[in-house]
Amino acid sequence: MSNPLPHTPLRLGIAGLGTVGASVINILHGKADVLAAELGRVITVAAVCAREPGKDRGLDLGNAFWFADPVEMAQSSEIDVFVELMGGAGNPAKAAVEAALNAGKSVITANKALLAAHGQSLAALAESKNVALLYEASAAGGIPVIKILREALAGNAVTKVSGILNGTCNYMLTRMEIENLDFATCLSEAQRLGYAEADPTADIGGFDTANKIAILTSLAFGTKIDVDAIYIEGIASITSLDIKMTDELGYRIKLLGVAERTPAGIEQRVHPTMVPKTSPLAQVMGVTNAVTIDADAVGQLTLIGPGAGGDATASAVIGDIAEVAKGLTGPVFRLPSTQLERAPRAAMQRHEGGYYVRLNVHDKKGAFAAIAARMAQMNISLESILQKGNKNTTKGTGLAIVSVPVILITHATTEAAIREALENISSDGVLDGSPQVIRIERG
Amino acid sequence: MSNPLPHTPLRLGIAGLGTVGASVINILHGKADVLAAELGRVITVAAVCAREPGKDRGLDLGNAFWFADPVEMAQSSEIDVFVELMGGAGNPAKAAVEAALNAGKSVITANKALLAAHGQSLAALAESKNVALLYEASAAGGIPVIKILREALAGNAVTKVSGILNGTCNYMLTRMEIENLDFATCLSEAQRLGYAEADPTADIGGFDTANKIAILTSLAFGTKIDVDAIYIEGIASITSLDIKMTDELGYRIKLLGVAERTPAGIEQRVHPTMVPKTSPLAQVMGVTNAVTIDADAVGQLTLIGPGAGGDATASAVIGDIAEVAKGLTGPVFRLPSTQLERAPRAAMQRHEGGYYVRLNVHDKKGAFAAIAARMAQMNISLESILQKGNKNTTKGTGLAIVSVPVILITHATTEAAIREALENISSDGVLDGSPQVIRIERG
Numbered sequence: 001m002s003n004p005l006p007h008t009p010l011r012l013g014i015a016g017l018g019t020v021g022a023s024v025i026n027i028l029h030g031k032a033d034v035l036a037a038e039l040g041r042v043i044t045v046a047a048v049c050a051r052e053p054g055k056d057r058g059l060d061l062g063n064a065f066w067f068a069d070p071v072e073m074a075q076s077s078e079i080d081v082f083v084e085l086m087g088g089a090g091n092p093a094k095a096a097v098e099a100a101l102n103a104g105k106s107v108i109t110a111n112k113a114l115l116a117a118h119g120q121s122l123a124a125l126a127e128s129k130n131v132a133l134l135y136e137a138s139a140a141g142g143i144p145v146i147k148i149l150r151e152a153l154a155g156n157a158v159t160k161v162s163g164i165l166n167g168t169c170n171y172m173l174t175r176m177e178i179e180n181l182d183f184a185t186c187l188s189e190a191q192r193l194g195y196a197e198a199d200p201t202a203d204i205g206g207f208d209t210a211n212k213i214a215i216l217t218s219l220a221f222g223t224k225i226d227v228d229a230i231y232i233e234g235i236a237s238i239t240s241l242d243i244k245m246t247d248e249l250g251y252r253i254k255l256l257g258v259a260e261r262t263p264a265g266i267e268q269r270v271h272p273t274m275v276p277k278t279s280p281l282a283q284v285m286g287v288t289n290a291v292t293i294d295a296d297a298v299g300q301l302t303l304i305g306p307g308a309g310g311d312a313t314a315s316a317v318i319g320d321i322a323e324v325a326k327g328l329t330g331p332v333f334r335l336p337s338t339q340l341e342r343a344p345r346a347a348m349q350r351h352e353g354g355y356y357v358r359l360n361v362h363d364k365k366g367a368f369a370a371i372a373a374r375m376a377q378m379n380i381s382l383e384s385i386l387q388k389g390n391k392n393t394t395k396g397t398g399l400a401i402v403s404v405p406v407i408l409i410t411h412a413t414t415e416a417a418i419r420e421a422l423e424n425i426s427s428d429g430v431l432d433g434s435p436q437v438i439r440i441e442r443g
Numbered sequence: 444m445s446n447p448l449p450h451t452p453l454r455l456g457i458a459g460l461g462t463v464g465a466s467v468i469n470i471l472h473g474k475a476d477v478l479a480a481e482l483g484r485v486i487t488v489a490a491v492c493a494r495e496p497g498k499d500r501g502l503d504l505g506n507a508f509w510f511a512d513p514v515e516m517a518q519s520s521e522i523d524v525f526v527e528l529m530g531g532a533g534n535p536a537k538a539a540v541e542a543a544l545n546a547g548k549s550v551i552t553a554n555k556a557l558l559a560a561h562g563q564s565l566a567a568l569a570e571s572k573n574v575a576l577l578y579e580a581s582a583a584g585g586i587p588v589i590k591i592l593r594e595a596l597a598g599n600a601v602t603k604v605s606g607i608l609n610g611t612c613n614y615m616l617t618r619m620e621i622e623n624l625d626f627a628t629c630l631s632e633a634q635r636l637g638y639a640e641a642d643p644t645a646d647i648g649g650f651d652t653a654n655k656i657a658i659l660t661s662l663a664f665g666t667k668i669d670v671d672a673i674y675i676e677g678i679a680s681i682t683s684l685d686i687k688m689t690d691e692l693g694y695r696i697k698l699l700g701v702a703e704r705t706p707a708g709i710e711q712r713v714h715p716t717m718v719p720k721t722s723p724l725a726q727v728m729g730v731t732n733a734v735t736i737d738a739d740a741v742g743q744l745t746l747i748g749p750g751a752g753g754d755a756t757a758s759a760v761i762g763d764i765a766e767v768a769k770g771l772t773g774p775v776f777r778l779p780s781t782q783l784e785r786a787p788r789a790a791m792q793r794h795e796g797g798y799y800v801r802l803n804v805h806d807k808k809g810a811f812a813a814i815a816a817r818m819a820q821m822n823i824s825l826e827s828i829l830q831k832g833n834k835n836t837t838k839g840t841g842l843a844i845v846s847v848p849v850i851l852i853t854h855a856t857t858e859a860a861i862r863e864a865l866e867n868i869s870s871d872g873v874l875d876g877s878p879q880v881i882r883i884e885r886g
Contacts, residue, residue: 027740028598031598031600034600034665034778035598037778037779038597038774038777038778039597040773142740142742142744143744144591144595147590147591147594147595148587148590151590151765152587152590152758152759152762153762154481154482154761154762154764154765155470155474155478155757155758155760155762155764156758157474157477222477278726280726280747283721283723283726295758296754297466297470297585297755297757297758297761298749298755298758299748299749299752299754299755300748300749301585301587301746301748302745302747302748303744303745303746303747304744304745304746304747305741305742305744306742306743309742311739311740311741311742312740312742314598314740315595315596315598315738315740315741316595316741317598318597318740319594319595319596321597321598322594322598323594326771328769328771330483331481336480339480
């Protein structure tokens with residue numbers, strides 16, 4: 001085959017030698033021959049940069065140059081491509097990526113926080129320099145969802161992207177369901193086993209998912225990244241009763257990131273979501289990630305795979321390296337950054353859908369009638385009402401208030417209507433504690 | 444953004460104006476502006492070719508040239524890319540694709556039969572001319588599995604590809620399960636509703652799946668296409684009893700195409716398969732397709748989506764058009780065709796796995812003992828034995844032979860051992876009719 005590609009090696013500079021960096025280096029080493037055959041050129045690790053340069057990582061680094069400063073490596077004439085695996089929205093990652101792009105070098109990054117915060121300006125810089133900025137590993141780990149959104153769906157108008165994008169949360173929700181654990185016990189367990197960090201806020205608070213959905217939204221809808229427009233709710237309020245009731249209703253609770261085109265604009269939201277057990281996303285258990293894309297031509301695609309892990313993330317990074325080796329450049333977020341729209345932001349109050357509402361209702365006469373009246377007042381129609389037999393006894397208040405959990409499932413309504421109805425119900429004094437609200441995605 | 448791509452339009456010649464061709468034209472028309480923005484150039488339908496040129500298809504064909512002969516269109520200076528949507532392994536599709544490649548034009552095809560039969564020589568021709576030969580729509584319809592195998596998994600050694608690649612078969616198996624239909628009734632229903640062809644052989648006999656698995660095998664393992672090496676078994680022997688028993692055992696029957704690297708070589712096989720209900724493939728119901736890829740770095744990826752339909756297939760074709768518009772060429776089957784191996788073919792007799800065996804056993808003394816002895820003789824160990832209460836009465840033989848269905852589930856063994864054990868059991872005269880054998884994939 002005649003090959004138009006340069007037969008010079010493609011020289012990588014890899015910043016960050018943690019789990020992913022080590023996997024990238026090991027795979028490139030082990031697959032050198034087949035990669036050269038596929039890509040028409042040799043890939044070399046020409047330089048590396050890590051916080052502890054001396055440390056023995058058991059890596060075969062050959063004659064790679066060591067840099068202490070990633071910015072210096074990014075600008076070095078020893079490398080063609082800067083691979084950023086350090087993480088973090090700010091410096092040194094940001095400065096190093098900018099330095100590499102300014103030096104006319106393509107950049108590959110796994111850094112969702114950096115892209116969510118600065119993707120727009122980095123894309124403009126890459127496009128102005130006519131180099132690639134690729135980031136397959138930044139969302140959904142080993143699942144090539146970014147390639148699919150950017151390349152495979154060229155003929156499609158995407159209407160919705162929804163995904164399980166955080167393995168820690170899905171692992172916890174799975175264990176809570178299977179072992180009937182409460183949230184706190186499950187979190188301790190996850191931390192003990194290394195599935196949750198000592199500070200789990202980014203994961204369980206939904207912020208990691210939000211960074212990923214910010215990136216996918218831009219790709220899916222041709223809009224400027226707008227992480228501030230995302231409604232974010234984590235999983236800490238989910239109780240084992242919620243999981244049990246959801247199960248009985250034929251649903252499962254997943255922390256979803258959702259980006260959806262609605263008449264009110266682009267909705268971006270991260271929250272625990274009830275999905276029908278028959279849906280592909282409901283089947284995804286444990287640390288596995290999954291993304292469902294709805295688009296006008298293709299219909300619905302679902303992609304399931306590992307969301308984290310050294311080798312799986314390295315698989316995505318090496319897919320990007322292959323793209324750069326083939327000489328590809330092009331718009332970073334599907335459309336040229338100058339043409340990305342500032343999308344109309346859909347206010348969460350305008351979100352429409354079904355709702356699961358769990359109330360602890362004082363066991364007194366007229367309480368149910370009051371609740372039903374408040375729902376009817378907001379034109380919310382109820383699909384079902386479930387009352388659990390077990391009564392709650394609120395302790396430590398001096399007074400033993402007895403309440404019963406009541407679960408309401410609504411037909412489609414708006415977030416604003418639900419919020420107002422629940423405020424009214426609370427002000428009626430019929431509730432013990434705050435209502436639990438979980439949104440339902442029926443398809 | 445500075446753009447290195449030519450600003451001249453990319454002129455398509457589309458051969459075949461059936462459902463897919465019409466969808467491609469309509470989508471290109473409706474999405475012209477966004478495609479131009481994404482790709483940096485305008486896509487035009489410069490020429491078309493169809494069997495009935497005069498027919499009103501309700502398509503906006505603008506100033507497209509009409510050709511009666513696809514070979515003539517393939518060579519025409521009016522087009523840059525030949526889009527082959529005619530189908531069929533032989534001429535005119537083959538001659539037209541060859542003519543286009545010989546004329547230095549890239550080719551996009553949805554034609555699995557053509558690729559399974561002639562993919563090797565067509566790839567060599569495309570590579571020698573340094574043009575693209577793309578075929579995303581040829582397997583799994585709208586699911587971009589070919590792009591993923593060719594591009595995204597560069598850092599991976601694939602170990603197995605298994606998929607539900609024929610919507611007709613999956614639709615039938617789904618209805619047989621849900622409505623407790625027998626095969627013949629279900630087939631008539633599927634034909635009446637347009638889900639099965641008047642001659643359903645290609646679908647229900649597994650031949651369509653075989654063409655697709657031939658293509659995926661080459662991409663996954665870097666091997667020459669070898670459709671003759673595929674073991675093919677269709678779904679016509681599946682009974683409602685098999686489906687019921689499988690369900691009770693926690694499995695579901697799917698017609699899978701499987702390509703797998705084994706110590707004995709590359710196994711390529713198409714057959715009804717019992718998959719655990721908890722596996723992603725088991726969840727896929729109706730006409731939907733799905734592919735699971737196992738690979739060393741990424742682990743396991745599963746892709747679910749539409750396997751057929753005008754717009755879904757057009758989505759794949761337009762993804763390929765986008766690749767050509769970006770100026771991509773490269774190896775057709777992941778590796779240059781000169782480097783594709785003639786893979787060692789694993790004989791089906793050496794296949795290893797669990798088996799479901801359903802026997803109609805004469806209701807006479809010693810029959811069970813004889814069966815158990817024959818299995819033990821071949822070192823086949825049984826995981827479970829189920830005997831259904833209902834007795835069969837074979838009619839029309841003059842003699843009313845009474846038999847009982849017995850289901851054996853084996854631990855892992857070989858195809859050769861199962862076949863020999865069943866021959867021995869048959870020769871013992873304890874069976875009524877032929878044994879039913881269904882392979883089990885446990886992961």
